[in-house]
Amino acid sequence: MSWVEFAIFAFGALTALAAIAVVLSRNVIHAALFLVITLGGVGVIFLLVGAEFIGWVQFLVYVGAIVVLLLFGLMLTRAPIGRDATDNQQRLIAFGAAGVTFAVLTWLIWRTFGGEEIALEQPTRTADIGEALFTNFILPFELVSVLLLAALVGAIVLARRDEGRQK
């Protein structure tokens, strides 16, 4: 086993444990901080598999922006702390559903892709991704940028206080 494979397994285990902590933590702020570890671990795995650009975008967008946004959401809504405040009474059903999902997916994965290997030769060049993005994938790229603009305008319209209608 090469050191890259070992590192992928180590970070995969770390990511999985942090993900469990995200959904089990009683303190909402701790859950957000465990989410940082989970998303960062996934980013490191992207880098190790050779997807350099996606790895750094993962760090920038998820760890840098989305988690900060979620923390702001938690603080603005004064999220309470404690098992009763964070979880509902469906824990057992939820655990069953998650377990069945995981069992079925794992069984299908190992049945279909049992002995397949990834050749970790060299990382994808960011220039190649940029070229593909701006030639063959230009239409979805532009659509996604319009979607992002619409979503941000919509978020501002939803979240700002309506001063005109106050009585």
Place this chain on the structure above:
Amino acid sequence: MSLPWLLTLGAFLFSIGVYGVLARRNAVLVLMSIELMLNSVNINFVAFDAWFGASESVGQIFALFVITVAAAEVGVGLAIVLLIFRNRKTINVDEVDLLKW
């Protein structure tokens, strides 16, 4: 590197996200679980992209689109959560039941 182990990690993160969406009451925590599920999809995209080894890294490009849509989703989702909090003084998803009768 063996492909099924990476896919298993993706499936595991997805299941954790399913548990979080079903078991959490706080709407922001539900959003966090949705982020976990979207991330597991990205792991699958990148793993299959590395496995195919195509010259044009289509899997990575689609992972990029998923990340963008996830960012848009969190923005709008948090705006809705803030609006619910302002109107109802709670963001517990089981107490927001106006449409439930």
